[in-house]
Amino acid sequence: MTASLASLPASSSATPSSVTAQAHALLQALGVPLDQVQAEGGWPVRSPLTGELLGQVALQPASAVTAVVDQAQRAFLAWREVPAPRRGELVRLLGEELRAAKTQLGQLVTLEVGKSPSEGEGEVQEMIDICDFAVGLSRQLHGLTLATERAQHRMMETWHPLGVCGVISAFNFPVAVWSWNAALALVCGDPVVWKPSEKTPLTALATHAIAQRALARFGDAPEGLLSLLIGERDTGADLVDDPRVALVSATGSTAMGRAVAPKLAARFARALLELGGNNAAIVAPSADLDLALRGIAFAAMGTAGQRCTTLRRLFVHESIYDTLVPRLVRAYASVGVGDPREPGNLVGPLIDEAAWQAMQQALDAARAAGGTVHGGERVLTAAGAAACYARPALVEMPTHTGPVLHETFAPILYVLRYQTLDEAIALNNAVGAGLSSSIFTLNLREAERFVSATGSDCGIANVNIGPSGAEIGGAFGGEKETGGGREAGSDSWKAYMRRATNTINYSTELPLAQGVKFDLDA
Template identity: 70%
Template sequence: MANSETGKGQRPVAEETVQLLRALGVPDKSWRNGTRTVRSPITGEIIGEVPEASPEDAAQAVARSVAAFEAWRTVPAPRRGELVRLLGEELRAHKAELGRLVTLEAGKIVSEGLGEVQEMIDICDFAVGLSRQLYGLTIASERPGHRMMETWHPVGPVGIITAFNFPVAVWSWNAALALVAGDSVIWKPSEKTPLTALAVQALFERAASAFGGAPEGLSQLLIGGADVGAVLTDDTRVPVVSATGSTRMGRIVGERVARRFGRSILELGGNNAAIVRPSADLDLSLRGIAFAAMGTAGQRCTTLRRLIVDGAVYDALIPRLVRAYSSVGIGDPREAGTLIGPLIDKAAYEGMQKALDAARAAGARIHGGERVRADERPDAYYVRPALVEIGEQIEIVKHETFAPILYVLRTSSLEEAIALHNGVPQGLSSSIFTNDLREAETFLSAEGSDCGIANVNIGPSGAEIGGAFGGEKETGGGRESGSDAWKAYMRRATNTINYSRSLPLAQGVSFDID
């Protein structure tokens, strides 16, 4: 590994990464002398070299996952929940180390890295309770002496494909539910963040050892490129594939899984908007907008990307937002006072600049967006978040650029605001800032937001694990995490029991034989 830079009072990045990996129980061979390099966005330097799986390795992993599933599905669900409880305990015990590793590998500020691990702990708690509530229905039968009901059964190995921006939490949203549902899991993490995945796998294996009796191959990790992911999407032995990432990736995954009549859970791009109405509390709105638009350096699927402001409050709100954008702390995410860390890599920076150039060509007024600290850290990409005042919702505004760009549009009515809000291909998260009850209820109604998540007086970013997470349109339609999302990891059977001595047929059909 290369020599590391040090932030103010911070240990060198590579040195700290080594210490964290060892503290988390990750064997040295898992992140040394491999074929794929891992870079920290904090400095741009190499912090790991991981071995990659081949398509043949992936096929073997699927075979092991099938065998593990066949054993795991027979374990009572509350007992399966005990394994997830033990995983949650491992995460509690190692929250600081894993959260810090998320910061080093993904560039999140310290509180966000820790918050991501807390999400994992929370979904484990949710899943443990769920393990005693995998309920079906009893349905009235039209035939006397009959009982009709639904039952839910484990479905099989679940493929989990995750993105760099939430390198560990999204796996847990899927894996915790799949495990209590009776499924085995195979995880393909982002090629940009494999070290955190190795750490989570080590913690899972520790929990499985304490559990005793978990089948080998119940949870497996495959580090590799698109050819490895293709094995999960194409193999009929993997009935469910959950994929989180770009719309482009989702189109590929969804089509390939559908081709073999598999099931996909797609959580894809978002182009999330917030509407600010004349009655809004502007102090509250400012705080909600700032975090939603700038948090995680704009690299959340729920990041606020469009701000639709009524003309009556535009001049009162936007100058304050411009000042916030110009003064926010940008730098090493490990340092106190930093609110904006780096973009994940050069490609993300170039994508941001291309979008800003398109907006500039359309006459937009741009505040911020420039690269900072380039002389100090030439291989890392820190940028000032960009606030873009633009006259209309042109094509670039309808496109999700995975960077801290907030397009601001002026409107004059709620109807116009909702039309702008819904006038993009994506449909993940949304919000309205208003103290008008009618406006709030309209936004949440069938004629309001067309997104999977709709909020009032909070931003679109920062969902809780108790609610089903996902969206509509090009966001993919999948749901992960809470509510009844567990049903996606199981198969449903409708059962009818005849406890009478006759055989009446449904719909009054008569079929008598001697």
């Protein structure tokens, strides 16, 4: 996002080239045989850029889940005995293969998801980054030595591989989310079974082909270490139900999480849930408004509002509301909407017609609640009605109610006035989701209050940047209806391992803890 938003064109008028031909060329270059995407009667895959049919992918039957998990379980029994630094070598090779394929895989993400080229390649860079992180981690999987009250005893904790990990990913980050899980799971000693979104199977096939090249270079990895299940939602449900899958990492809606979590809890499996986000930002009186405008614009409009960390609610102090909000309205009216491969277009398409309809329903509800809607109309490009391009909508709301309380996966930003920081923090926290949040302020007290225990209740709380664009070095995830899961950096690796506390007695005595006596006459 640049500061010169007003100079950008309103939409793209370029004639679309054959997106299908480009996708097929990329798939072949990445090692995916075209017969995998030309299955007669297979699941249709369309590009949101133009609506073109990219291919038809054969869906695996429900019975495939059992066979795939069978193989993954056998792989676990072998892989858990491989030393962690050696497991890290596989991830290092995966990172190398991703580096070699970065441009092509990034372009395929653009064609299948509709992201801009920089975002497509950025997603692959995120995969490379997590591989780098995991390789270092493979030599740092550490426990603790703990103080013990008993003489000539040692107490410590050790970490061991957990088991088969299932990964269910969403369309908006079709490859990065898999890598967050796979890179950590592999170094932790776990095989991975991946069920990608049925909206983005092509990037999954390409990523799987890249991973197979890393496995071939590694040489002695067990069969079934990395598996791919292309199927509808029933396939994911079967993966969740399989008792041999020790952990399921599921990314999607809160509704999906409500269905998945009880099933995993019923069989005492681990759930790593990355669910919805109704993210907010506060603009305080002292804020650098030029910085805030750029941060808000990217966070709210980037990826056409289809990030879990997208900025959806904006609380502006009443003293600066009439200065900042008109500037935002002008930015929304002037931002380029269209094929993101064309220069000047910062906002690409919604993923499909259903996303467009959901956006319109939310805007209708906002109007009914007294909101003033700026933008939100459909933008016709060279793709015509076959693709869903929408101008981002900025909605001035009188109260924090109605559609403001719920996430709509579309570029809608609800804007409200506030008077006190306490009020703004309360509004930030007054929704079910608890993923990401931010404040724009130059006041140290306000910044520290926002990130304190009495501030934002989200898993991510930023100062002077928007709520989106997290790096892999920090743990990613949120609280409340966002699910509580953590992926990527920090100590997220612990979710993929089991902990054992060990006490070793190297004395000739047998003292019991807490002074308990149990003396037998021998």
